[in-house]
Amino acid sequence: MAKNLVIVESPAKAKTIEGFLGKDFVVKSSFGHVRDLNKTKISVDVDNDFTPEYEISPDKKKVIADLKKVAKTADCVWLASDEDREGEAISWHLVEALNLNKKKTKRIVFHEITKTAIKKAIENPRGIDENLVSAQQARRVLDRLVGYELSPLLWKKVKPSLSAGRVQSVAVRLIVEKEEEIKNFKSVSSFRIVAEFKTADNKKTLVFKAEYPIRFSEFTDAKDFLENQIGADFQVVSIQKKPAKKSPAPPFITSTLQQEASRKLGFSVGNTMRVAQQLYESGKITYMRTDSVNLSKLALSMAKEKISGLYGDEYVKIRSFKNKVKGAQEAHEAIRPTDLNNQEINGTSEQVRLYSLIWKRTIASQMSEAKLEKTTVSISTSGANDNFKADGEVIKFDGFLKVYLEGTDEENGEKQGMLPEMNEGDQLFLHEMRARQRFTKHSPRFTEASLVKKLEELGIGRPSTYAPTISTIQRREYIIKESRPTEKNDVKLMTLKSGKITEETLQDNISSESTKLFPTDIGILVTRFLVKYFDKIMDYNFTASVEKEFDEIADGHKKWNQMIKDFYGPFHQKIVDTQENAGKFSGQRLLGIDPESGKNVYVKIGRFGPIAQIGDTESEEKPKFAGLRKTQSVETLTLEEALRLFDFPRALGNFEEKEVTVAIGRFGPYVKHDNKFVSIKQEDNPATITLARSIELIEAKRKADLEKIIRSYKEDEDVQVLKGRWGAFLKIKKQNYKLPKGTEAETLTLEDCYKIAKDPKNASKKRGGFKKKK
């Protein structure tokens, strides 16, 4: 049996380290946290110093059992979890969960996975930092109290199953407020004058652009200006040249990797992390959840060698970057290739592309800055008082630009190009001049990656939680990721060419159609509720201020349960007050009067989502309800739209002595007959569809269904073997079953079917977010 047991957080790390330490050491992984508060209850004793009640996490029972076995026989257990708040807590929980003898337990930390770093760590063990553990405990307890007291309040006051928390609720707030900002944005237009000049009056010379410094808000002013330019003289007044520098961006951390993979590869945040995990597990990159931009000495010397080998010594510039991230804990290195000699790797196309991005960014970060020359040329016109300006940029030395340039989130950046050789006093020739209307644009909506960037700036969330947080708020349907068509403006354009002005109207088409984050009705409502009653927690600085207190606890200047007590007192009081005094928060809006019944028409969020309502809830006669369409919103629904929702279901008449109705469901408009549903085709309008057309659809559907049947049985008509998208499957009543491998669908007997249905392994899972309640 091994004399020494080393425990790290990640199994991939364990494997690497074991190679460094020799046969007296066995290295195991805890797979992250091993104990936590019980999920089913609050698990914090608020009347007793907020004592947390921990248990071994259900999915870690096996891990703990395994570690216990090895620890028992080891002379010494080395706790090597990460050197940050959570890592320290993991070590402490391991002591508790494994019942470790303190005399035989040592705490070690290292920032680089190299043999020397680890040997050095082993030579310098320490004890567990109790203060740091307390700080983590405060963090954990605070998050539990906030999450588990706010969420049930939402169930009561807004809608069941909702959730709230220190991180997710603020993330949703960002999206909600961005949308409000956009709604209130007033676009103004102005005319921008751009001229294209040539240095000589012949076709070969380079055409370059220059802009007039004044923009005209009125069309007529712009037109006057252009008219004055007909036949004007243009002359170079001055040429200014200025050297400039550009420096490379720091190596990747989790958030910047997510942003660049989104901008350059179109990856979602979740996808980036999944692929990065694969690269990490196969040993190709360092750990992908990090907030440190630091590179190890080993990496730096590898980079130096690689850069001078590929591009020459003048391209090398070794740098160390400073961390800008608020509350960074820097337990790891930056994200980089483990071996910079591997410029490319084999793997899936996603892996290849993400790796290449990481390689380039790492290499570029250690390369010299680019040297540029910026040129500004002033051009006078005899047709106006101000001078046109042309900006050019020439790269004198490319430096890191040879490899990598960081992307931006701006939607239309204009590239500056080359300018031809010119001298002061030169006459210029007008090729063309345009006055183009421009509309100011609202700031862009968040993408997943730009939301992460914002959260990081606010110090909210951690590298390991960015991706999960974003998927949580989408799963809860607080926000939705989609591309919506942007409204287009008609843009006026005047062109002066060859002494003549022409006018035209174009469609403004610069808006990007990429997927963005939008708030849902529920997201908006929950945010309003929380901002109204819990402004402190919804404050963008809340996390930053509690982080400060966590730091004080870590420094030993504050007791963790005192901090929690100070927070919890007023917080809990607010929960109780709101519980008792606040009414139901439905976002109800009165839209007007139903002309048919004279009753009030409302729109609000009901127990099952957004609904329209005719009649008052308090009145004797029950109100009528109708759910909103997917594309409609509580915020914007009009009276007419609400009334139209009550047009369905509409009876069309009878077919085969049974009623045919048309309605609109979750999957769009449908015709219902004899308990069977038939989707209406795109070209059919549910408001005007006729009985005859409906019968056509019903019969077409019957025919299609018949063709799907592989086998059916007279003895039990509920049982069918059907042809599906992924091959044959079995259907009994409403439940589907998959057929075991190798089953001959064509020859199945009824008994075979029953047997298949009995095996729970074959039951198909219900998909979709909708749960049936009966």
Add this chain to the structure above:
DNA sequence: CAGTGAGCGAGCTTCCGCTTGACTT
């Protein structure tokens, strides 16, 4: 896109942060 098409009431829902698999579809 295999099929699906809630609705007055039983019980359940929920946080953040650390780490991977186990399910297939």
